[in-house]
Structure formats: structure tokens, C-alpha cells
Amino acid sequence: MARRKTRRSWGRRAFLKTAAGSALGASLTGLAVGKESAAQEVGVEREVIDGITTQRIVQGEPYDLAGKRMVFTNWYYVRPGDLDWINDQGETVYVHGDEAPFAAHFVGVHAPRGIRLMAQKPEVVGPITIPHRGIMEDGGLLRGWTDNEYYESSDGYDWVKKASLTFDKEEITDGVACVFKDPSAPASERYKFVYVSEIGRERFEAFRRKRPDGFEARSLFLLGETDRVTAIRGAFSGDGLNWTALPDPLVCELADTQNIGYYDTVLRKYVIYTRFWSVGPRTDALPPDIRHCWSGVGRRAIGRTESDDFRSFPPSAMMLEPTPDMLPSEVLYTNSRTTVPRAPDHHLMFPAVWNASVTDDTRVALLSSHDGKVWHWVPGGGKLRQTQPFGQWDGGCVWSGTNLVELPDATWALPYYGHNVPHKYPRGQRGGGVGYMLWPKGRLVAVEAPEQGQFSTVAIMAPGRTLKINAVTKRTGSVRVQVERWEWSRKEEKRPYPVQLTPIPGRTFDDAVPIVGDHVWTTLTWKGGSDLGFSAGAPITLSFSLDHAQIFGLEFA
Template identity: 25%
Template sequence: MKQLMLVLLALLGILEAPVLQAGETKPLEIGDQRELFVDNYLIDRMKGTRLRLHHPVDEGIVLKFDKPWEGLFCGYCTVIKDGDLYRAYYRGRPSAGKDGDVGEVYCYAESKDGVNWTKPEFSMFEKAGFKKNNIILADAAPMTHNFSPFLDTRPGVPQAERYKALGGTMGSGLVAFTSPDGIHWKQHPAGAVIPKKMVPFPYMFDSQNVAFWSPVEKKYISYFRVFKDKIRRIARTESDDFIHWSPPVLMEYTSRGEKAPIEHLYTNQTHPYFRAPHIYLAVAARFMPRRQVLTDAQAKEIGVHPRYFKDTSDAILMTTRGDNTYQRTFLSGFITGGIGAQNWVSRTNYPALNVVQTGPAEMSVYVNQDYAQPTAHLRRYSMRLDGFASVRADYAGGELITKPLVFDGSELSINFSTSAAGGIKVEIQDENGKPIPGFTLADSREQIGNEVDRIVTWKGGKDLKSLSGKPVRLQFVMKDADLYSLQFTK
């Protein structure tokens, strides 16, 4: 009981952190991987600082769903950065209908910068009387309901299977597809690789069901939609070969060490963050059934389909590190509805799969908006690299002390921003919290400015080779500043 009280007092900042006892805490092995402050993974304690969620900046419409084979019910978008080319995939659906019927196709657009998009013309499928269009998959119901492709980065993957995808509904199961170029697709001979019979839930698959190769777990991972207790939930399964999958496990949710609320999550959009692939980001669509915002008159004015304004939705941010738990560190909305009735209808504000880099210090997430309306489109939102969340200190100042960690590298890089009056100093301590000579706060050079990659220095320089491989703690003393991420580099 006494030890517990000491820990609680330390967390409140009343006492110093308790000294580690042998075997009490195993240092985190972070190597040279980038760590983001999107969860509490690195954090031992904070005093005068807090975790802060940042919101992407609306950059406007990038794709209008205005072709005769696209229309009001386009959705389930995926954006993939393949070298210098950005590829977008989305369901084309001009009129309401049953999930998985023949009226659904999958469309394609591409961009050289992620900002300006074009729709190439192919002649693979004739639809709506048009022989040339941007359709890359049709006449494949029900897989065209929610076709979700990914670029397979597994070492040694055959060129003919460089792109893979899952698609289907409960009746078909999740069916595997492959493509050499992301445009020409064929169904894998294995067919339904995740069949209904292997999923122990009453309803499943009727959403965007995502998959990817994890370079950290060295497996294919899939996250797909299920229902439990009439609530839209997420299950996870894994595979060594994309064909044979493990029994699915239901994902749970925690928020800063506490059990998080269970809300309807329509799409999960889980994917490895491209600058830190051991962290899987989920920019998920949160669905609020029967939470009606618009009156009948408002709905009629914007031309929304009569069945699609009785609910509302937005996007939330979650993370997971490969287990069966999502960290919902932030319960509030990540991308919320904008000004105007068109932003407060059913199934709008649904994020596309993947966050991609679109500039030297910029990344983008894309959002499906104005659903079931003549103005349906895909919109771009921008953020700074790693800028999902930060450790924030206001003008009064504060500090963050990490858990004991072991790194591999010779320099410490931070992604940070300050005001003109603010700054960050870094002290390196041993695992028991004792400052290491040469790397104390008194030795630290204050970091002022706004950079995504600043090398921290002390009076003696920046070389940390002598500490590499040893358990240490980092203390950040901050004023009017945000710390987004850190990485030890070689």
C-alpha cells in the first residue's frame, strides 16, 4: 500500500518518481525507430504538460464523384503512394441499392503530388453507355461493394501479386484479388480466404475490410467489421501467405489506462504509419445511428437522399501496436463535420484508407464527404509530419519524463515547435532518474523553432554513442512548445 501511495504521489507531481527496483520495470527497446506521442507508450510521468490531439487542415475538394457511373453513393476510398505516383480507389454507385449488387463498380484516379488528381480513361468495362471510363473493376458483385486494395511490401513478393485486395460481403466472405500494377485485377484462385464460417459473430464484412503486410510482425494483418451486441466492432486476423488466416480476435479499446467507450466504428482504416510502421494508425469513421441533425426541410434543400440524413458521423483517431487493443488516447473527434447542412448527414466524413506524405513536411488524409448528395466528393486534409498529437506545454512550462528505454544510435532527433518565447531542453538520466554528466539540463542547449527533424545538442555536442544500448530516461523541460515525435539516429 505504501509503494502504491508513493507512485500515485509521483504521478501527481508531488514526489519525485520512485526509484526502480531490480526487475520492477523492463526498459523499452526502441532501437532507432521513430516514436510518436499518440499514446502513453513512452511516458512515465508529466507535470505541467499534457497530450494534445491536433486536427488536420481542410485543403478542399480533390475529386468530384461526378461521372455517370460514380455519383451520390461513392465510398470506401483507398489512397496509396507508390513511389512518385498516388493512386486512389473508390466505389462508384450512382443510385441507392442493396449492398453488393451489380450496380457497384470500383473506380480509379491518380496524382503526381497527392493534391491534383486526374481520372484516366480505360476500356476494360462499359458502364452507363460509356466504353471509356475510369473503372478498374466491375461485374464482380459483391466484391465491388467494398474492394480494399493495398501495395504488398513483403520482400520477395512476385511482380504479378505486387498489389493485393480483399472484397466481399457476408454471403461471399472476404475474397482475395491480386494485380501486377494496381489497375488490372484478377480474383485469386483461393477465392474467399476469410469465409463467414470462421468468424464467430452474427454479422460481418459489410464495410471496408483492410489488409496489409506488416514489416514488424512479418505477417499479413487484416482488420474487418463485425457486429457484437448490435454494435459495429472490429476484429483482427493474421496470415503468413494472405491465403490462410488465423481465427479472428475481437479488438478492445482503452484510453490512458482506462476502458474506453464502445462506439459504432463503421470503417477502421487501420494501417502502418509510413514513418513508424510499428505503430498502426486507425483514422476510423465513428457512426452515430439515429442522431439526426437536419430537419426534413434542410435535407430537401441540399438534395440528400431521403434515407441518408437520419444519422451523423465523424472521424476519430486510434492506434495499436500489433496486439488486440486499440489505444483511444483521445476520445474526441479528429475530423468533425464542417459548417453547412451537407456535412451532417448519414455516412459522411468517412476517411479514406492510409495517410500519405504530400510534401517535405506535410502529410495528407482524404475524407469522403457530402454522401448521398449530388455534391459527393473526396476532400484532402493536411497535417505536419507526425502531427497527429503532441506533448504540449503552455507558457507556464512543464516537463515530461520517459520510461526507461534502450536506444540504438548516436544522435537524438525531435519533431517539435515552439513560440518565440518558448523552448525545449533535454536531459538524459540513468534508469533510476539520476542525470548523466554531460547530458544534464544545465548542459542542454535550448531548442527553439519549428522543425520536423532537429538534432538535440548539449554543451559537449550531440554524440550519444556512449549511451547507446544502455537503459536511460529522457526528461523534456518545455515552455510554450509541442513535442510530436523523437528518434535516435545513427
């Protein structure tokens, strides 16, 4: 990749395969083709100090947003606060003073208090008829795929078939799944998907000669019995309808269903989230036995691999394994990676947690990430949706798909799949259906204050001059927002904390028109109007005063 120089002084099977179309919402929604979050773009030459540059990401505030939304699914956008110790004269004695044990006074600086994060339980509709192998929002239109058909919808419920898909059934044996739109590719390869397939021994040996490091051991587990090797394959299309399979595997590894691919516009790399197994290394003291040595002891997990080239990936590395606070019988089955609608840098995952050896049922959980690599379990999201009582259409096991999309009424919808019998029950008479998990008004996760609370954001380069809020309060509660200039402290002030947040005149808490009641993307106002009041090109922070309130998101306009 060519170096670009810039000077920046700021500083399940049919059901489960549906979910594999990650960047269906990630690469498209609210993100123009080829556009990156400039401050985070990899491969750009940045000045660190005068005369020294680097192509590595320079960490620190202010942040850029890849879209115009900010949703608090973790603490990434919330300042942790700072502190000072002062003497009776109000002078800082932080660390270097000589005060007696009770002589200095503590000062919390921009400290977040009285708030917590809480995932919201979804409503569920179903069974309904929707394209079961992936949907996405694209320019105000909802698009969807089955294994061999393409559909469109204006509301997410009434889907109209537009075309049958064409592909080589000898190469793409199970139909189309995992579709994503690649903003970096030429028009002839704009759409892509990844899928699991098998190749014969001769084809594998040819692949191994070209790429001796392109396979992992578990892909060979049936080679001695079937003469076949498991591989992750790729296909491309210029229109999403007519598909061409790549001749060689992307990588040879055992990955099963629901492997989700997308193009990361920040990393400038292709990323695949894969089915994986958490299991330790086998001793060398015994003869090889790849057929039996891992499957009975390995816990299902989630892997990740990335590459500059869609045609060639290294084997996955484990990204997420079952946690110690899960039951010892529970594993991470599918991943359902997606993003917040209109916020492609807000990564989400809705994994299915399978209690294999005790109940053979599943539950859907919620995780979030700011970069797609470091993931957090969202409080309250561990049992976002559980298997329903036996006898219902989703009373055997449940799964989530992709992508999370925004419907015209501001509801966020995630495809949802259920079966009427446990996961590994005999499938000859198995039933089930497809539906949605719904978050009306786009309320997936709240930063909430059960009583009084406060917090400030990190500094950001605001992508708009007005700000909308999605929030709800008790009748006696409120939300007030203050806009602040973000400035470095002068050295002569000798403050232990390096930045100052200075309220912008007319945009203070006292000037704020309080938000009271239920507000869905309502424009914030102050006595002086709705403009945020900052100087062009200057970073800002936002401070919040909450009283019995929940905030579900912000949107710049």
C-alpha cells in the same frame, strides 16, 4: 515457419471502399522489404535465462524502433516513474523499514509530471480530385488507386493517371480497393487487396467442406432469400496493375465495406481489420432466425483477424466495440487503420462514429496502438472532425480513408470523404466529394506541458546518433533534452527500483541548447555538438524538461 535461433541478452461503397488500403503507408514507409523490429520478431528463439529459451516475445526494455520516428500518441514510450521511501540518513526503507507514520520521506524517481497528451484538430481541404480508393507513399513517390485506374503524384494534389487496371470483373465485381504491399511475398504477389463479395450456395458448400470452421453465422443471413453467402475475398498482383482473384474466400463473414488488410512485419502475419457487430449470443430455446435476430440490436464494431497464410483466415473476433462514454445510439462504423508516416510500429485508427438512430450523421475519431491489438482513444481525438453544417458538401456525413501520408512540405494528409445528406438518406440525388484532413508540419498529437513538465522515455536502442525534434513553445518557454545511459542497479545498493538513468557527460540539461519557438524536425544540440554521445550498442533514455511547450515527435538520423 522455420525456427531461427539467436542469442539476445538485451533481453461508403465507392467512397468508403477507398479507405481499405491499410498498409499502404504501414508496410512501406521507412521500412525495407523483409525488415523487422528485431527484438519483437515472432518465431525467433530467445534466451530467457542461461539454458532456457523461448519463441515468445520477451517483454521489457530496451525497445527497438521499426522506423526512426517516435511519436507520443499514448504513454507507451513514456516511463511511468518509480518511487522510494528513505529515512533521515538517506537510506532506503522501502516496504521493509520500521519507521513511524511521519518518519520516512517519499522520493519520486523519474516521475512524469505536468504533461498530457492532446490530439490536434486537422485542417480540411476539399472537395479535390485524388484517387479515392487508397494512396500510399513509396520511395518518395505518392501512389494511388481508383476502382479501375492507377495514379502517381509528387505532391499529393496533382495526380497523373499512369495505367488502367486489369482484372476479372466476374470475380472482382466492384473494382480494386484495399491495396497493400506485402514485403514477405514473392515479386509476382507483391501487391494485394481484400474485398467483400458474394458466392453462391454450391461454391459455399465446397468451401465449407474444405474449411468447416471458415465461416461465421451472419455470412448466411441472406442465403435463404438470394442463395448467396457473404465472403471476404483476396487478390494479388506483381505490379499493382494486373490483378488475379484468389479462387476461394479468405473467410466467409458479413463485413460490408472498408475492410483493411496489411502484412505485419513484427507478427509475421497478415492482418485484416473488419466491419463487425457487437451483439450477444442468441438463446437456443427458439428456432434459428439468422435473418432477423441480430441486425436490429447489434451495434456496429471493429473486428480483427490474422493468419500466416493470405489465402486462409479464421473468422474475425471483435477488437473494439462502442464504449460506455459514447452515446447509446452511436456505433463504430469504419476503421481507417493506418500508421504514423515513417513509423510502421506506431498504429493509428480513424474510425467513423455513426449516430444512427438519432441524427444519421458521423464524426471521425482517433485511436492509437503500439501493436495493432490494444487500442487507446487519444485525448482530444473523440471529435477530430464532425459532420459540417447542413448545406455544405460534407454536411450530411463524413468519413476518413487511408493512408496517412507525409507530403513534401512535412504536412501529414489523410484522405477524407463527405456527403451532403445523412448516411442513409435517399441516394438518388446525393452529392459529396473527396478531400484531405491535414496536419501541417506533421503535428497530429502533442505531449504538452501547459506550464512546467518533465518526463523520461523508456530505454531504446537508438537507430541513429543525432535526434531531430518537432516542437513548439511559447516565447517564454523551452524544451531541453538530456541523454542518459540506461544501467541496472547493483544488488548491493539495495535500491527498490532496478535501473539507473545516468546523464551522459556533455549531454545533460545544463549542456542542452534550449528549443524555443517553432521547430519542425530540428536537430537537437548540446554545447558539445549534436551527437547523442552514447557508446555503440548501448541503450539510452531521453529525459525532457518542458516549459509551456508541445512535442509532436522525434526522429533519429
